Amino acid sequence: MKINNSDYTAFLAAKEIPPPPRLTQEILTQVQRDLNPPLWRVFTKLGALQLGVGGIVLMFCPQFGTNLFSGMGLMTPFMRFGDIGCMIGCGSVFLGASGLLGALIFSTAELGVIRKSRLLQLSSMVLLSGGAFVCLAGDQLLTLGLAWVFGGLVGGLATMELGWFARKLFAHASR
Numbered sequence: 001m002k003i004n005n006s007d008y009t010a011f012l013a014a015k016e017i018p019p020p021p022r023l024t025q026e027i028l029t030q031v032q033r034d035l036n037p038p039l040w041r042v043f044t045k046l047g048a049l050q051l052g053v054g055g056i057v058l059m060f061c062p063q064f065g066t067n068l069f070s071g072m073g074l075m076t077p078f079m080r081f082g083d084i085g086c087m088i089g090c091g092s093v094f095l096g097a098s099g100l101l102g103a104l105i106f107s108t109a110e111l112g113v114i115r116k117s118r119l120l121q122l123s124s125m126v127l128l129s130g131g132a133f134v135c136l137a138g139d140q141l142l143t144l145g146l147a148w149v150f151g152g153l154v155g156g157l158a159t160m161e162l163g164w165f166a167r168k169l170f171a172h173a174s175r
Helices: 006-013 021-035 039-058 075-105 108-116 118-137 142-173
Strands: none
Touching (some): 039 075, 075 108, 075 118, 108 118, 108 142
16 A cells, blocks of 8 residues: 655645744643643632532531431431541541542643642631531531541542542553
8 A cells, every 4th residue: 555645745845834923822821821720710610619519418418407318318327436427527528529529520730739739728618618517507516616627628638639549540541
């Protein structure tokens, strides 16, 4: 089978025509913006994700009267570890679900921003969520609130790292 390389040869022999400077600058600006998303935009996306996923997670929580199933929902397995164990488990699930989903759906550049400031971003999400719960549910015991915060931080960090690892693993396996 003989391959006709005349088009390719003509392409190589053609005079180079540089793109217009404005187009070059627009492309470089867009690439810079895509590779380095601003922290506030990533935090806003993470907050919106937490709001949506957190709302879904609360549908399985009898504490707020939104449990879709009969019984105690997720509290049943968590209460085997006592009140503090339950709060750690609830915090882990509440923030962990968003951390895992975010690690799987955000762009690589957005994940880079989150990973650079993950403790700051996750701490902010935990405190904002905890503050919303205090406003909605009223009184909280300090020890149980701190257990929830601890669970949220550990669960959020762990699932975000698990998602990051899974994403790298699948990317590597698809090569």
